[in-house]
Amino acid sequence: DIQMTQSPSSMSASVGDRVTITCRASQDINTYLAWFQQKPGKAPKSLISESSSLRSGVPSRFSGSGSGTDFTLTIRSLQPEDFATYYCQQYDSYPLTFGGGTKLEIK
Amino acid sequence: EVQLLDSGGGLVQPGESLRLSCAASGFTFSSSVMTWVRQAPGKGLEWVSSISSGGGSAYYAASVKGRFTISRDNSKNTLYLQLNSLRAEDTAIYYCAKRIDPDYWGQGVLVTVSS
Numbered sequence A: 001d002i003q004m005t006q007s008p009s010s011m012s013a014s015v016g017d018r019v020t021i022t023c024r025a026s027q028d029i030n031t032y033l034a035w036f037q038q039k040p041g042k043a044p045k046s047l048i049s050e051s052s053s054l055r056s057g058v059p060s061r062f063s064g065s066g067s068g069t070d071f072t073l074t075i076r077s078l079q080p081e082d083f084a085t086y087y088c089q090q091y092d093s094y095p096l097t098f099g100g101g102t103k104l105e106i107k
Numbered sequence B: 001e002v003q004l005l006d007s008g009g010g011l012v013q014p015g016e017s018l019r020l021s022c023a024a025s026g027f028t029f030s031s032s033v034m035t036w037v038r039q040a041p042g043k044g045l046e047w048v049s050s051i052s053s054g055g056g057s058a059y060y061a062a063s064v065k066g067r068f069t070i071s072r073d074n075s076k077n078t079l080y081l082q083l084n085s086l087r088a089e090d091t092a093i094y095y096c097a098k099r100i101d102p103d104y105w106g107q108g109v110l111v112t113v114s115s
Helices: none
Strands: A004-007 A010-013 A019-025 A033-038 A045-049 A062-067 A070-075 A085-090 A102-106 B003-007 B010-012 B018-025 B034-039 B045-051 B058-060 B068-073 B078-083 B092-098 B109-113
Touching (some): A010 A019, A019 A033, A019 A085, A019 A102, A085 B045, B003 B092, B018 B092, B018 B109, B034 B068, B034 B078, B045 B078, B078 B092
Parallel strands (some): A010 A102, B010 B109
Antiparallel strands (some): A004 A019, A019 A070, A033 A045, A033 A085, A062 A070, B003 B018, B034 B045, B034 B092, B068 B078, B092 B109
16 A cells, blocks of 8 residues: 655644645655645545646645655645645555645644 | 535444435536545544446445445436444544545535444
8 A cells, every 4th residue: 555644744834924745655656646625624625636736726826746756735825714734645546545634723 | 516415424333334325416427436535533534435437346445345335326426335334443524525536525424333
């Protein structure tokens, strides 16, 4: 199974900050990497697929990059509504696997 | 507008069964791979199962293989997950999702397994 390791597991930041979350795969997954945002009590929301393709309707301050085993999610100029938990997921092969999540809190 | 409406959750005792449903609309259901993902209370996301567009291929997490069965009825635009031999550790919110890299998610249903 492919293990997905996210870091950090939690972080605090201020409105207007630029933040980066990393996700590492235990083996090469090409660019088959997706990112999701989840707020308490809500279903996940899809942000990015294929490592860097922004889903429709997602603000352009979100961006993704990487290939192979190392990936990043960057949020440029944090907004109040961005404080949430973020997950990466590989879909290169079954079983599909998620990272452990990164909780982004307000400083 | 794409909509996925999950239903069928509830409280059951260990060893019992439950069937979850996901009614889809707003897209060509019969052309879409579909997926179930769960989230235990206070925990992260866990992939459970996926099924091909025609229903001929199904994939399962090791933790549910042999106990859960994914299926679909393309004539009814509905995805199912049959949960048998339920255990306490199956307690979670279950979400249906479109694609294996989900672009849309259902609202989720809570399954509680407790005596």
